[in-house]
Amino acid sequence: xxxxxxxxxxxxxxxxxxxxxxxxxxxxxxxxxxxxxxxxxxxxxxxxxxxxxxxxxxxxxxxxxxxxxxxxxxxxxxxxxxxxxxxxxxxxxxxxxxxxxxxxxxxxxxxxxxxxxxxxxxxxxxxxxxxxxxxxxxxxxxxxxxxxxxxxxxxxxxxxxxxxxxxxxxxxxxxxxxxxxxxxxxxxxxxxxxxxxxxxxxxxxxxxxxxxxxxxxxxxxxxxxxxxxxxxxxxxxxxxxxxxxxxxxxxxxxxxxxxxxxxxxxxxxxxxxxxxxxxxxxxxxxxxxxxxxxxxxxxxxxxxxxxxxxxxxxxxxxxxxxxxxxxxxxxxxxxxxxxxxxxxxxxxxxxxxxxxxxxxxxxxxxxxxxxxxxxxxxxxxxxxxxxxxxxxxxxxxxxxxxxxxxxxxxxxxxxxxxxxxxxxxxxxxxxxxxxxxxxxxxxxxxxxxxxxxxxxxxxxxxxxxxxxxxxxxxxxxxxxxxxxxxxxxxxxxxxxxxxxxxxxxxxxxxxxxxxxxxxxxxxxxxxxxxxxxxxxxxxxxxxxxxxxxxxxxxxxxxxxxxxxxxxxxxxxxxxxxxxxxxxxxxxxxxxxxxxxxxxxxxxxxxxxxxxxxxxxxxxxxxxxxxxxxxxxxxxxxxxxxxxxxxxxxxxxxxxxxxxxxxxxxxxxxxxxxxxxxxxxxxxxxxxxxxxxxxxxxxxxxxxxxxxxxxxxxxxxxxxxxxxxxxxxxxxxxxxxxxxxxxxx
Amino acid sequence: xxxxxxxxxxxxxxxxxxxxxxxxxxxxxxxxxxxxxxxxxxxxxxxxxxxxxxxxxxxxxxxxxxxxxxxxxxxxxxxxxxxxxxxxxxxxxxxxxxxxxxxxxxxxxxxxxxxxx
Numbered sequence: 001x002x003x004x005x006x007x008x009x010x011x012x013x014x015x016x017x018x019x020x021x022x023x024x025x026x027x028x029x030x031x032x033x034x035x036x037x038x039x040x041x042x043x044x045x046x047x048x049x050x051x052x053x054x055x056x057x058x059x060x061x062x063x064x065x066x067x068x069x070x071x072x073x074x075x076x077x078x079x080x081x082x083x084x085x086x087x088x089x090x091x092x093x094x095x096x097x098x099x100x101x102x103x104x105x106x107x108x109x110x111x112x113x114x115x116x117x118x119x120x121x122x123x124x125x126x127x128x129x130x131x132x133x134x135x136x137x138x139x140x141x142x143x144x145x146x147x148x149x150x151x152x153x154x155x156x157x158x159x160x161x162x163x164x165x166x167x168x169x170x171x172x173x174x175x176x177x178x179x180x181x182x183x184x185x186x187x188x189x190x191x192x193x194x195x196x197x198x199x200x201x202x203x204x205x206x207x208x209x210x211x212x213x214x215x216x217x218x219x220x221x222x223x224x225x226x227x228x229x230x231x232x233x234x235x236x237x238x239x240x241x242x243x244x245x246x247x248x249x250x251x252x253x254x255x256x257x258x259x260x261x262x263x264x265x266x267x268x269x270x271x272x273x274x275x276x277x278x279x280x281x282x283x284x285x286x287x288x289x290x291x292x293x294x295x296x297x298x299x300x301x302x303x304x305x306x307x308x309x310x311x312x313x314x315x316x317x318x319x320x321x322x323x324x325x326x327x328x329x330x331x332x333x334x335x336x337x338x339x340x341x342x343x344x345x346x347x348x349x350x351x352x353x354x355x356x357x358x359x360x361x362x363x364x365x366x367x368x369x370x371x372x373x374x375x376x377x378x379x380x381x382x383x384x385x386x387x388x389x390x391x392x393x394x395x396x397x398x399x400x401x402x403x404x405x406x407x408x409x410x411x412x413x414x415x416x417x418x419x420x421x422x423x424x425x426x427x428x429x430x431x432x433x434x435x436x437x438x439x440x441x442x443x444x445x446x447x448x449x450x451x452x453x454x455x456x457x458x459x460x461x462x463x464x465x466x467x468x469x470x471x472x473x474x475x476x477x478x479x480x481x482x483x484x485x486x487x488x489x490x491x492x493x494x495x496x497x498x499x500x501x502x503x504x505x506x507x508x509x510x511x512x513x514x515x516x517x518x519x520x521x522x523x524x525x526x527x528x529x530x531x532x533x534x535x536x537x538x539x540x541x542x543x544x545x546x547x548x549x550x551x552x553x554x555x556x557x558x559x560x561x562x563x564x565x566x567x568x569x570x571x572x573x574x575x576x577x578x579x580x581x582x583x584x585x586x587x588x589x590x591x592x593x594x595x596x597x598x599x600x601x602x603x604x605x606x607x608x609x610x611x612x613x614x615x616x617x618x619x620x621x622x623x624x625x626x627x628x629x630x631x632x633x634x635x636x637x638x639x640x641x642x643x644x645x646x647x648x649x650x651x652x653x654x655x656x657x658x659x660x661x662x663x664x665x666x667x668x669x670x671x672x673x674x675x676x677x678x679x680x681x682x683x684x685x686x687x688x689x690x691x692x693x694x695x696x697x698x699x700x701x702x703x704x705x706x707x708x709x710x711x712x713x714x715x716x717x718x719x720x721x722x723x724x725x726x727x728x729x730x731x732x733x734x735x736x737x738x739x740x741x742x743x744x
Numbered sequence: 745x746x747x748x749x750x751x752x753x754x755x756x757x758x759x760x761x762x763x764x765x766x767x768x769x770x771x772x773x774x775x776x777x778x779x780x781x782x783x784x785x786x787x788x789x790x791x792x793x794x795x796x797x798x799x800x801x802x803x804x805x806x807x808x809x810x811x812x813x814x815x816x817x818x819x820x821x822x823x824x825x826x827x828x829x830x831x832x833x834x835x836x837x838x839x840x841x842x843x844x845x846x847x848x849x850x851x852x853x854x855x856x857x858x859x860x861x
Contacts, residue, residue: 647796
């Protein structure tokens with residue numbers, strides 16, 4: 001629901017925008033380069049003088065004052081065709097029918113209020129739904145209520161038998177009702193069927209008793225509770241209760257006790273005491289957010305209260321004594337929403353405005369302008385329209401322009417109080433020649449509406465004074481524009497070119513760092529006053545796309561910019577060459593804002609010293625920065641140079657040679673196997689020992705060829721244990737034999 | 745000139761005495777010496793090969809050379825322990841020393857085979 005607040009605030013954005021523009025203007029001041037040579041040539045520092053700072057502070061104080069004037073100046077437009085086209089888009093059939101009877105009713109009612117042609121398939125779908133609900137005996141009072149509500153618009157036929165059944169079930173519901181919503185649906189249903197069926201004698205049996213039971217749920221602050229068990233009260237429930245009570249009064253067979261009605265009027269005044277207010281003068285009802293499910297936002301709450309109020313006012317005599325300003329504030333609340341995006345919000349808005357359009361309390365009249373921007377060149381006249389919320393004609397009245405105040409000052413009104421002429425044909429109040437004393441600028445016009453028939457004052461409410469922000473635009477004269485190159489020391493003019501800022505220019509100048517450039521022109525409003533636009537810039541762009549922007553200062557009507565190149569050499573990054581010159585003069589109220597290329601200037605600047613700052617890198621095209629980069633071809637490590645295979649094989653042969661040498665040497669030494677044990681057991685051990693060693697060496701060969709370490713270690717474990725056994729056996733035998741020999 | 749002749753004679757005489765002394769060593773020690781010589785020779789040939797073609801699979805070169813040098817060292821240890829004239833190892837039976845030699849060789853060659861790549 002906070003989105004609604006944003007939408008409402010958008011109606012005052014014109015005021016906010018002007019305030020923001022003024023702030024920006026004041027902030028732009030630090031960019032200025034002082035005209036005098038206060039900048040030291042070496043450093044080129046820009047310093048704000050004390051007077052300039054004081055000026056900007058004073059400007060800021062004026063802003064605060066302007067903001068206070070801005071309060072309350074906003075424009076509300078009555079319902080227009082944009083609402084009708086939005087309604088067609090929002091209320092669409094989902095698979096040929098609406099989700100529920102409630103939605104069916106909302107769609108039909110919206111189309112009816114806006115005066116749109118009911119689509120035939122909508123009516124057909126609605127009739128199907130209605131007859132289904134009405135015929136079924138298991139329909140709850142809520143279903144019957146919405147079915148009858150939809151039927152009051154769709155006008156489908158209901159059978160006599162069905163309507164008899166409805167009446168009896170609703171009467172039973174009234175007798176058995178305990179909560180507010182039970183009463184609402186049953187009483188409301190009876191009211192509707194009374195209008196729709198041929199039988200005219202539907203009455204509430206014990207009207208006063210029902211009235212009191214509903215009244216019992218009220219609270220002292222004007223709100224209502226939903227049931228006696230639930231302590232939470234809301235204004236939404238109050239609206240429902242008022243509608244129910246209005247229904248009871250209309251169904252009562254005899255006059256109800258007047259004291260009951262007057263206490264109810266007191267409750268209504270108390271309820272209106274709890275009304276809440278926005279800054280722009282709109283009023284609304286809102287409930288505290290207690291439970292997410294039960295919470296109804298300000299829109300539905302205010303809509304419900306209005307419905308209840310107008311229903312009650314319709315059935316009672318006498319005045320409700322509500323101040324008309326409150327009704328006007330409620331009307332502004334609904335109009336300030338604009339076009340809601342949700343079907344339910346749309347219905348609430350349109351239904352509430354329909355209640356305001358014709359009711360017995362007071363009918364609000366809205367002052368609106370077809371256009372708030374007036375052009376002096378086109379000699380626009382000020383047009384004002386006063387209508388009801390739906391744009392229907394108002395009673396005879398006169399619109400007076402009480403005053404026109406300039407947005408930036410608190411001076412007296414610029415125009416005298418005068419009445420606008422009413423044009424019967426168009427329905428507009430027009431003022432033609434107000435513009436003699438009004439110059440271009442932004443203003444706040446104050447209007448007052450005066451009803452011509454005194455009886456109308458009881459029926460309609462117009463509000464006191466309406467403040468409307470108006471923009472007056474016009475053609476600004478640009479004169480005496482010229483660009484001059486001066487000698488820095490002597491001030492003598494080297495070259496001078498007159499510019500025609502309205503047409504094409506191609507001035508071609510050249511300067512070096514010892515000279516100055518002076519650009520000057522005059523701006524005059526249509527009425528001959530001085531004019532300070534929002535934007536007055538000169539842009540110098542180098543060939544390498546480096547840009548420099550300077551603000552053109554003014555004193556009165558004369559605008560002048562002096563660029564002393566001696567002080568700007570470092571700012572320009574010592575870039576010599578051709579600079580394109582472009583002048584921008586613009587404002588919201590200037591009809592001929594311009595952005596023109598003046599020409600070129602060839603600047604000759606000295607060479608950059610070692611430590612000079614480089615120009616900033618120009619923004620890279622984002623597509624190229626984030627686009628695909630150059631492909632990298634990976635260079636794999638070149639394989640090592642291997643020796644030729646023959647050489648390797650030759651050396652392999654050479655390696656075998658020492659082994660052969662060893663074997664030959666063994667033979668020469670005369671090795672023998674005499675020490676090999678003779679007995680069978682040690683002999684086998686010996687054999688197995690050699691076999692085991694051979695097996696281990698074979699395992700190592702396999703390890704090198706294909707096995708991995710774990711497999712090798714596993715096998716080696718087994719072989720090692722075996723080898724230890726047999727080795728121990730044979731070696732211990734040999735040791736014993738040699739010991740025996742030694743001892744012997 | 746006389747001095748040169750005498751030095752040559754001295755060298756020859758030294759060489760002869762060494763040869764005769766060596767002939768007196770027991771046969772098993774000579775076998776071990778032969779084994780050591782064989783191992784060192786193989787290592788030398790591998791170094792010459794590496795010097796000529798470059799040390800590309802350096803791990804292979806290292807494991808080859810280390811295998812030879814390692815087994816030579818173990819053989820020298822065996823010779824020390826088996827030599828009867830060595831009083832330090834008088835109580836150590838030579839079979840025991842041989843068993844150690846075999847075991848250490850097997851472990852050395854396991855590591856070598858792993859490093860060979």
